[in-house]
Amino acid sequence: MTSQGLHLSGAPFLRQENKGLAEPHGSRALGESAERSSKHNRQVTLSVPYWEQWREEAHAVKRFAIHHLDQLLVEFERNAVGRGATVLWAKDAEEANRHVLDIVQKHQVKTVVKSKSMVTEEMELNHVLASVGVRALETDLGEYLVQLAGQRPVHIVTPALHLSAEDVGRLFAEKLNEPFTSEHEKLTDIARRHLREEYLRADMGISGVNFALADTGSICIIENEGNAGLSISAPPVHVAVMGMEKVIPSIRYLPLFLNLLARSGTGQKLTTYTHLVHGVTPGRHFYIIILDNGRSNVLRDPASRSSLFCIRCGACLNACPVYRRTGGWAYGWVYPGPIGAIITPHLVGMEDAGKLPFASSLCGACGEVCPVKIDIPHQLVHLRYRAVNSPSPVRSPLERLVWKAWSWAMASPLRYRLAMSVVRWGVRFAKYLPWHPAQLGAWTRGRELPEVPGYTFRSWWRHRGAELSREPATPGKKSNPVTQEVSA
Amino acid sequence: MITLKNGLPGGVYPTYERGEKVALFIPCYIDQFFPQIAEATAGILKDLGIPIVFPEGQTCCGQPAFNSGYWDEAARVVRHFCDVFRPFPFIVCPSGSCTAMCRVFFEQVDPDDRIVSVGRRVFELSEFLVNILGITDLGARFPHKVTLHSGCHGRRELGILDQPIALLQNVKELVYCELPNIEECCGFGGTFSVKMPGTSIAMGETKAANVVRSGAEVVTSVDISCLMHVGGILKRNPQTRHIRAMHIAEVLVQR
Numbered sequence: 001m002t003s004q005g006l007h008l009s010g011a012p013f014l015r016q017e018n019k020g021l022a023e024p025h026g027s028r029a030l031g032e033s034a035e036r037s038s039k040h041n042r043q044v045t046l047s048v049p050y051w052e053q054w055r056e057e058a059h060a061v062k063r064f065a066i067h068h069l070d071q072l073l074v075e076f077e078r079n080a081v082g083r084g085a086t087v088l089w090a091k092d093a094e095e096a097n098r099h100v101l102d103i104v105q106k107h108q109v110k111t112v113v114k115s116k117s118m119v120t121e122e123m124e125l126n127h128v129l130a131s132v133g134v135r136a137l138e139t140d141l142g143e144y145l146v147q148l149a150g151q152r153p154v155h156i157v158t159p160a161l162h163l164s165a166e167d168v169g170r171l172f173a174e175k176l177n178e179p180f181t182s183e184h185e186k187l188t189d190i191a192r193r194h195l196r197e198e199y200l201r202a203d204m205g206i207s208g209v210n211f212a213l214a215d216t217g218s219i220c221i222i223e224n225e226g227n228a229g230l231s232i233s234a235p236p237v238h239v240a241v242m243g244m245e246k247v248i249p250s251i252r253y254l255p256l257f258l259n260l261l262a263r264s265g266t267g268q269k270l271t272t273y274t275h276l277v278h279g280v281t282p283g284r285h286f287y288i289i290i291l292d293n294g295r296s297n298v299l300r301d302p303a304s305r306s307s308l309f310c311i312r313c314g315a316c317l318n319a320c321p322v323y324r325r326t327g328g329w330a331y332g333w334v335y336p337g338p339i340g341a342i343i344t345p346h347l348v349g350m351e352d353a354g355k356l357p358f359a360s361s362l363c364g365a366c367g368e369v370c371p372v373k374i375d376i377p378h379q380l381v382h383l384r385y386r387a388v389n390s391p392s393p394v395r396s397p398l399e400r401l402v403w404k405a406w407s408w409a410m411a412s413p414l415r416y417r418l419a420m421s422v423v424r425w426g427v428r429f430a431k432y433l434p435w436h437p438a439q440l441g442a443w444t445r446g447r448e449l450p451e452v453p454g455y456t457f458r459s460w461w462r463h464r465g466a467e468l469s470r471e472p473a474t475p476g477k478k479s480n481p482v483t484q485e486v487s488a
Numbered sequence: 489m490i491t492l493k494n495g496l497p498g499g500v501y502p503t504y505e506r507g508e509k510v511a512l513f514i515p516c517y518i519d520q521f522f523p524q525i526a527e528a529t530a531g532i533l534k535d536l537g538i539p540i541v542f543p544e545g546q547t548c549c550g551q552p553a554f555n556s557g558y559w560d561e562a563a564r565v566v567r568h569f570c571d572v573f574r575p576f577p578f579i580v581c582p583s584g585s586c587t588a589m590c591r592v593f594f595e596q597v598d599p600d601d602r603i604v605s606v607g608r609r610v611f612e613l614s615e616f617l618v619n620i621l622g623i624t625d626l627g628a629r630f631p632h633k634v635t636l637h638s639g640c641h642g643r644r645e646l647g648i649l650d651q652p653i654a655l656l657q658n659v660k661e662l663v664y665c666e667l668p669n670i671e672e673c674c675g676f677g678g679t680f681s682v683k684m685p686g687t688s689i690a691m692g693e694t695k696a697a698n699v700v701r702s703g704a705e706v707v708t709s710v711d712i713s714c715l716m717h718v719g720g721i722l723k724r725n726p727q728t729r730h731i732r733a734m735h736i737a738e739v740l741v742q743r
């Protein structure tokens with residue numbers, strides 16, 4: 001994995017040297033919470049009679065935005081600068097970090113409060129800040145917990161989804177010397193008490209961006225806890241970091257996206273807070289960093305382009321039966337779940353993340369819930385094609401040979417029959433083997449093999465087929481002579 | 489509710505004219521391991537007076553290679569499929585998953601119209617019966633408690649869900665038991681089942697538990713591949729061994 005990926009607290013899908021995907025088990029709490037949210041949010045979204053129209057519309061707006069990214073970003077920059085913001089561009093994480101460090105130096109920043117931002121996770125920003133002696137504190141409750149535990153977020157919306165209230169109580173007892181409790185309200189109180197001080201002390205606030213509005217030059221940040229509002233307004237310097245795909249053409253479309261995002265993300269009609277930052281008040285400083293970090297690679301690939309429409313609602317994670325069982329860390333990088341499986345290979349490269357598109361049963365639950373209608377399941381298959389055809393951990397000359405042989409066999413009925421009789425004997429014989437190798441063993445680990453019947457359908461047809469294919473006595477249309485020829 | 493798409497241009501099913509021949513596409517694993525399902529399919533169509541043919545040149549739809557990323561290898565098989573089935577206006581297949589491959593994914597393997605147009609003439613058995621023939625009662629009788637597993641490919645790519653339910657509900661003496669969390673994947677996923685066996689089996693166990701919870705003695709589906717997996721799990725456990733996995737065609741020929 002590239003330098004930016006080295007942080008991986010564990011990249012089990014990717015780490016394994018062998019071809020299979022390792023399958024870590026996520027915590028029970030994670031699976032259950034994800035399922036619960038998914039069901040709840042689904043109910044909320046489907047209760048909107050025009051949900052499908054909203055999705056279509058959002059898809060169209062995002063499509064326009066991504067296809068006009070060059071113009072919209074420049075328009076956004078112009079308008080944001082007009083309101084007193086400083087806009088900085090970054091090709092990759094390293095350049096973005098350099099920008100942040102320059103700002104830190106310029107304003108002599110010692111402590112930073114951060115509101116939730118996945119893009120700063122991409123940049124490994126907290127580590128970079130720590131390396132120059134700046135303390136960055138996460139203020140989103142989930143992020144705070146994860147940071148306190150020395151872990152990584154398991155989810156893009158609910159970073160501590162894997163922790164139960166008991167886990168949190170134990171964590172607070174251990175790290176903050178608080179008496180153990182597992183009551184939600186008491187736990188929130190403890191966190192609030194520890195965090196409040198920090199906002200006032202911090203020299204700089206860092207946030208992400210949910211939407212950048214080209215026509216007004218403003219950014220929109222949504223949240224539920226009030227921590228983002230404090231992080232961006234209490235300290236004298238605010239740095240907002242955004243992936244370059246976050247821009248939408250106009251503030252007119254914002255209500256549409258707010259409606260979709262809140263419902264898909266948390267099942268709310270609207271998040272508790274919606275902040276619109278229009279420029280800066282005198283005496284304060286406001287920076288916006290626009291980051292590419294591999295997004296141009298996605299833009300270049302027509303089959304994957306729509307994955308840039310993502311508004312990071314997390315619905316596809318919650319809906320994904322694989323994510324629910326493996327948890328977020330299994331995906332090895334910042335973005336887990338179905339969206340992670342389709343963007344990570346582009347953002348960090350197929351060489352490192354080529355296995356991710358295979359971590360799916362292709363059930364399609366993700367595509368069904370995505371509020372901006374990204375065709376995730378079809379993109380997964382497309383990326384599999386790309387992965388086996390480019391330098392990646394799944395490219396294997398042996399496997400290619402197997403599929404070549406398969407396709408040779410399947411392109412002729414005679415070879416098909418021969419190949420299949422080998423398979424039939426194999427399955428029949430497997431019963432008597434004390435141990436099953438490779439894929440066969442993978443199957444029988446938890447499942448019985450089917451019984452092998454003594455005949456095939458085509459052999460049966462040869463004896464009985466004529467009778468079935470006979471024209472019924474009813475006077476109908478003349479049958480097609482071509483068909484008769486073929487069926488003969 | 490969401491409207492389910494069916495993978496056809498404009499969402500419109502073609503009209504079947506009486507006497508037109510219908511070609512059977514029997515997926516490879518059904519041909520080799522579950523011939524009784526193909527027999528049942530042929531039997532159902534025959535009883536409806538539909539002349540059927542089984543083009544013996546057929547092999548496979550190419551799905552295993554396609555889903556594994558080997559599109560060039562899949563393309564060769566897809567072209568063979570299309571050569572075999574090109575003469576037929578209606579191709580009926582007792583599998584939602586293979587039908588989805590033909591109707592939806594052929595286009596990605598080879599956008600040539602001679603390929604795509606053949607793929608779009610493939611119909612899954614239950615949708616052929618309900619959407620094209622307009623038949624929901626086949627005169628079957630099956631005095632058992634039955635639940636339906638809805639395969640993801642069939643449902644999400646082709647909109648197959650109401651059709652098998654309607655067919656089951658018209659079977660005499662059959663008690664239809666709703667499957668909790670019917671929309672959830674069973675974890676089969678083709679090669680996924682052996683590439684990530686741990687996760688696949690965990691998903692299958694959840695599905696098996698829901699089958700038990702439904703109270704059914706028989707679990708049916710338009711996809712025997714899912715049932716091979718879920719049934720394989722049910723068979724493993726002595727407490728659930730009695731629950732039978734049957735393809736819907738097998739249920740529909742019971743008298």
Ligand code: SF4
Pocket residue numbers: 264309310311312313314315316317339366369370371372373374
């Ligand atoms: S891909 Fe769609 S469902 Fe998944 S996080 Fe992005 S917007 Fe949400």
